[in-house]
Amino acid sequence: MANEQTGPAPELRVLRPDEWDTSYANLVRAFGGPPEADEERELWRELTEFGRFLAAWDGDACVGSAGAFSFRLTVPGGASVPAAGVTMVSVAATHRRRGVLTSMMRRQLDDVRSWGEPLAVLTASEPAIYGRFGYGAATFQTNAEIDTRRAGLSVPAGTDDVGLRYADPADALDACEAVYAQLVPGRPGMLARGPGWERLGLLDPESERGGASPLQCVLAERGGETVGYARFRVKPSWGPGGPDGEVILSALEALDPAAGAALWRFLFDIDLTSTLVARGRPVDDGWQYLVSDIRRCRPALRDALYVRLVDVGAALDARTYQAPVDVVLDVEDAFCPWNTGRWRLTGDVKGASCERTQDAADLALSVRELGAAYLGGVGLSALAAAGRVRELRRGALAEASLAFGNAGAAPWLPHGF
Numbered sequence: 001m002a003n004e005q006t007g008p009a010p011e012l013r014v015l016r017p018d019e020w021d022t023s024y025a026n027l028v029r030a031f032g033g034p035p036e037a038d039e040e041r042e043l044w045r046e047l048t049e050f051g052r053f054l055a056a057w058d059g060d061a062c063v064g065s066a067g068a069f070s071f072r073l074t075v076p077g078g079a080s081v082p083a084a085g086v087t088m089v090s091v092a093a094t095h096r097r098r099g100v101l102t103s104m105m106r107r108q109l110d111d112v113r114s115w116g117e118p119l120a121v122l123t124a125s126e127p128a129i130y131g132r133f134g135y136g137a138a139t140f141q142t143n144a145e146i147d148t149r150r151a152g153l154s155v156p157a158g159t160d161d162v163g164l165r166y167a168d169p170a171d172a173l174d175a176c177e178a179v180y181a182q183l184v185p186g187r188p189g190m191l192a193r194g195p196g197w198e199r200l201g202l203l204d205p206e207s208e209r210g211g212a213s214p215l216q217c218v219l220a221e222r223g224g225e226t227v228g229y230a231r232f233r234v235k236p237s238w239g240p241g242g243p244d245g246e247v248i249l250s251a252l253e254a255l256d257p258a259a260g261a262a263l264w265r266f267l268f269d270i271d272l273t274s275t276l277v278a279r280g281r282p283v284d285d286g287w288q289y290l291v292s293d294i295r296r297c298r299p300a301l302r303d304a305l306y307v308r309l310v311d312v313g314a315a316l317d318a319r320t321y322q323a324p325v326d327v328v329l330d331v332e333d334a335f336c337p338w339n340t341g342r343w344r345l346t347g348d349v350k351g352a353s354c355e356r357t358q359d360a361a362d363l364a365l366s367v368r369e370l371g372a373a374y375l376g377g378v379g380l381s382a383l384a385a386a387g388r389v390r391e392l393r394r395g396a397l398a399e400a401s402l403a404f405g406n407a408g409a410a411p412w413l414p415h416g417f
C-alpha cells in the first residue's frame, strides 16, 4: 500500500530513565488503551531494563519503542537459556508504515546478538507482525469457556487428600512463587522469573475487573506443604433461571495431578456460577482429560510465544533432542544473514552440537520455521506438509522431526510480558 506520509527518519536511541514516562504514554496510546493504573505503570517501570530499551524520536515526540528483558527460557531438556524478551513495541499512528518498527527490530536483533543471547522471544499483539523478522509461533495455548453445569469432572485417586484454603493473594505470593519456580525447569517455554515479575500476577485494578470480584486465591496443601494454587475472580450474575455467575481463572499451577484436580474441581463447583472461563492454558492441561463433555468447554487454540533464533548454532546446541539426530540444515535468514547457510546438528537426549558445515544439506528451512519447531511444540513434519520445510535427503525429515519433538509437558508460557 502506498504511504503518503513523509518526513525525516525518526532518531533511534537507547531510552534514558527520565524519558520513560513519555515513551510509556506513546505505548499506551498505540495500544488504544486508557491510562493504566499507577500500580501497573510503576511495576513496568521497575521491570524496565534501561540500556536494553530503544525509543524512536521525531524531535521531542516519542514515536516508537521496543524493549528487551533479559530472560532465561526453559528449552527441551530443561536448560535455562538466555533469551531477550521483546516487549513494549509500539509505533505512533502518525508514523506507522514508514519502517520505524523495522529499524527497531534491526537494531534490537543486532544488540541481542552482541549480548550473546541466542534467542529472542515475544508474545505478539497480532500474529502478522513478526514473521518477517524471523519469529515463529512456537507455543500455543487453549482458551476455554466451560459450562460447569453440563461438564463434570472425574478426579484421580488422591484428590481428596488435598486440602484447599483461601488466602490473601499478596500474603500467599511467596508460597505460590515457590510452586511456580519448581515447575519452570520441567516445561519448555517457561521463564525463570526474576524479582518483581511475580507481582504481575497480583495486578488487580478495579477498572479491569469488568464487574468481577477482586482477585481471590486458593492454596492447595498436603502435609503442610503448598502443592498448588489458583487465582481467579468471580463475576456474579442472575438470569431468569437463577444464578448464572462466571469464574474467571487468572492462574493455576500444581505440582502433581491430584493437586491440579482438586483446584479444578473447586473452580467447577463454586456456588452460584455456571461458567468457568480459562484463558491462556497449556494445550495439555489436565482438566481436559477429566471432563465429561469437552464440547461443553468450547476449547479454542491461540498462538502464544514466538521464538527467534538469533544465533542458530548456539540455540540448537543449547537444547537436547529426544532421539538421536545427525542432520545438515540449510537455513535461510534474510533479516539476520549471519545465520544463513548450512549447519550440522548432532545430538540426543544428553546434549547436542551444531556447527557450520560445507556438507550437502538434508533439510532446507527458514529461521522462522526453526523458531516454530524449537521448543518441540510444532512438528517439522507438519511444517514440511505445509511446504515450509523441504526434505533433501530421504529419511532426514522423520529423523529430525522425531528428535525436535517433545515427549514431556507441552511448551507453554503462563503469562505475557
Ligand SMILES: CC(=O)SCCNC(=O)CCNC(=O)[C@H](O)C(C)(C)COP(=O)(O)OP(=O)(O)OC[C@H]1O[C@@H](n2cnc3c(N)ncnc32)[C@H](O)[C@@H]1OP(=O)(O)O
Pocket (backbone or CB within 6 Å): 030, 031, 086, 087, 088, 089, 090, 091, 092, 095, 096, 097, 098, 099, 100, 101, 102, 103, 122, 123, 124, 125, 126, 128, 129, 132
Ligand atoms: C512484542 C510486542 O510488544 S507486540 C505489540 C506490537 N504493538 C502494537 O500492536 C501496537 C499498535 N501497532 C503499532 O504500534 C505499529 O502498527 C506496529 C509496531 C505493529 C508496526 O509499526 P510500523 O512502524 O508501522 O511497522 P513498519 O513500517 O516497520 O512495517 C514493516 C512491515 O510490517 C508490516 N506490518 C506492520 N504492522 C503490521 C500489522 N499489524 N499487520 C500486518 N503487517 C504489518 C508493514 O506493512 C510492513 O510490510 P512491508 O515491509 O511489506 O511493507
